[in-house]
Structures are given as C-alpha cells and as structure tokens.
Amino acid sequence: MRPSRRSFTAAFRPARRPRWFLPGARCAAIFPVLLASLAWCGNSALRSEQIVNSSPAGFRMRSAAFTEGEAIPRRFTCEGANISPALHWTEPPDGTRSLALVVEDPDAPGGVWTHWVVYNLPAQARELQENVPRQAKLPGGGAQGRNSFGHTGYEGPCPPPGNAHRYFFRLYALDSRLSLQPGATRQEVQAAAKVHVLGEAQLMGRFKR
Numbered sequence: 001m002r003p004s005r006r007s008f009t010a011a012f013r014p015a016r017r018p019r020w021f022l023p024g025a026r027c028a029a030i031f032p033v034l035l036a037s038l039a040w041c042g043n044s045a046l047r048s049e050q051i052v053n054s055s056p057a058g059f060r061m062r063s064a065a066f067t068e069g070e071a072i073p074r075r076f077t078c079e080g081a082n083i084s085p086a087l088h089w090t091e092p093p094d095g096t097r098s099l100a101l102v103v104e105d106p107d108a109p110g111g112v113w114t115h116w117v118v119y120n121l122p123a124q125a126r127e128l129q130e131n132v133p134r135q136a137k138l139p140g141g142g143a144q145g146r147n148s149f150g151h152t153g154y155e156g157p158c159p160p161p162g163n164a165h166r167y168f169f170r171l172y173a174l175d176s177r178l179s180l181q182p183g184a185t186r187q188e189v190q191a192a193a194k195v196h197v198l199g200e201a202q203l204m205g206r207f208k209r
Contacts, residue, residue: 058090059089059090059091059092059093059173059199059200059201060089060090060201061087061088061089061090061169061171061201061202061203062087062088062089062203063085063086063087063088063169063203063205064085064086064088065085065086065130066085066205068203068204068205069204069205069206070205070206071164071205071206071207072085072156072157072167072205072206072207073085076156076157077156077157077158077207078155078156078157078158079158079209080156081131082154082155082156083130083131083154083156084116084128084130084131084132084153084154084156085130086127086128086129086130087101087127087128087169087171087203088126088127089126089127089171089201090126090201091126092123092173092198092199092201093173093198093199094198095175095198096123096173096174096175096198096199097123097174097175097176097177098119098120098121098122098123098174098176098177098178099119099121099122099123099125099142099171099172099173099174100118100119100120100121100171100172100174100178100189100193101116101117101118101119101121101128101169101170101171101172102114102116102117102118102168102170102172102186102189102190103115103116103117103154103167103168103169103170104167104168104170104186105157105159105165105166105167105168106166106168107159107163107165107166108159108165109160112186113148114147114148114185114186115147115148115154115155115156115157115167116144116147116153116154116155117144117145117146117147117184117185117186117189118132118138118142118143118144118145119142119143119145119178119180119184119189119193120141120142120143120177120178120180121138121141121142122140122141122142123173125140125141125142132144132153132154133153134151134152134153134154135152135153136152136182136183137182143180143181143182143183143184144182144183145180145182145183145184145185145186145188145189146183146184146185147186148186152182152183157207158209159207159208159209160209161208161209162208162209163208164206164207164208165206165207165208166204166205166206167204167205167206167207168202168203168204169202169203169204169205170200170201170202171200171201171202172193172197172199172200173197173198173199173200173201174193174196174197174198175196175198176196178192178193178196179192180192
C-alpha cells in the first residue's frame with residue numbers, strides 16, 4: 001500500500017518541542033552549570049599551582065639588616081661600606097636543586113638596575129652571610145654575575161638624590177642547576193631560570209639620598 005503524502009510528511013516531521021523548551025530557557029539552565037564547571041577547573045588549577053610553588057613551612061626570606069618595606073642601612077649602600085647584607089631563608093620547595101638571587105631597582109631613571117646576581121647556590125644553603133666577597137665563584141658553591149655597574153658581585157643602592165627607590169631581593173628555588181658560566185647578567189639568569197622556578201621568596205627595602 002502506498003502511503004499518502006500526508007502520512008509521509010508526518011512521519012518525518014520533527015517532534016514539536018514543549019513550550020518550556022525554548023533556546024533562552026535552555027541557555028539559562030545550562031549557563032550556571034558551565035560557570036560552576038569553569039570555576040571548579042580554575043580553582044583546581046590555582047590549587048595545583050599553589051602546591052607546586054610552596055613548601056610545607058613556606059618559602060620566605062629575611063635579613064637582620066632591615067625588614068620588609070623599611071630603609072636599608074647606609075652600611076649596605078654606596079654611602080657606606082657598600083657591602084652585601086646578610087640574608088636568611090626558610091626551606092625551599094621539594095625538588096629544589098639550586099637557588100638563584102637577583103637584587104634590582106625598578107625605580108632607576110634608565111629602567112631596571114641590577115645590583116646583585118647570584119646563581120647555582122646549593123639547594124641546602126639557607127643563608128648568605130654579610131659581606132659576600134666580590135668574586136665569580138663562591139667558596140661554598142655558586143657563582144656571581146655582573147651587575148649594572150659592570151662589576152661582579154654586590155653593589156649597594158646608589159640612587160640619584162630625590163625620592164626613595166625600592167630594592168627587591170628575589171630568591172628563586174629552581175628544579176635544576178643553570179648551565180651558565182660565572183659572570184652572567186640578570187637577563188641571562190632569569191631567561192635560563194624561567195622554566196625551572198618552583199618558588200620565590202622576596203624581600204624589599206628602600207633607600208634615598
């Protein structure tokens with residue numbers, strides 16, 4: 001029996017959607033679910049990053065010479081003995097194979113000015129004593145790079161007269177030693193270290209003349 005045109009059309013006609021099944025209603029129902037899923041994924045990624053970049057006891061640095069945000073004593077600047085301050089830090093994150101230190105002034109008139117570069121410090125190190133010698137290789141392990149003055153080792157704050165400058169002491173925990181010879185620049189150290197950073201400890205001091 002040959003089906004009628006009407007029955008053929010009815011057989012392939014899309015089922016009528018109920019009135020509540022509107023595009024707007026569907027989006028309204030799905031949108032909160034998508035938001036919740038994205039939020040969960042974002043929070044998971046954030047938690048993972050926090051776990052990777054931290055250690056059980058936290059990774060922090062301090063100095064007996066000055067506290068966070070306070071003035072750096074003249075002894076450690078170009079107006080004094082111009083020696084490096086003592087630095088101490090807590091246990092770095094698990095997996096740390098070496099440590100690198102960069103001291104820089106982002107307020108310098110010509111751009112970021114580098115005052116100290118140290119890298120390939122042993123992972124077991126927990127301090128740099130006051131007045132680190134200005135030599136390419138450190139006795140306990142590690143190397144020093146060139147600062148913006150063109151010298152090896154530490155050169156203290158020496159800003160032009162005026163407002164106080166900020167000096168950031170940044171200690172990086174790395175999952176590898178850096179394949180750099182002594183005398184590397186800040187840019188070379190940071191470029192080599194950027195894919196190896198497990199955590200960072202920071203201390204900032206100020207100085208004005």
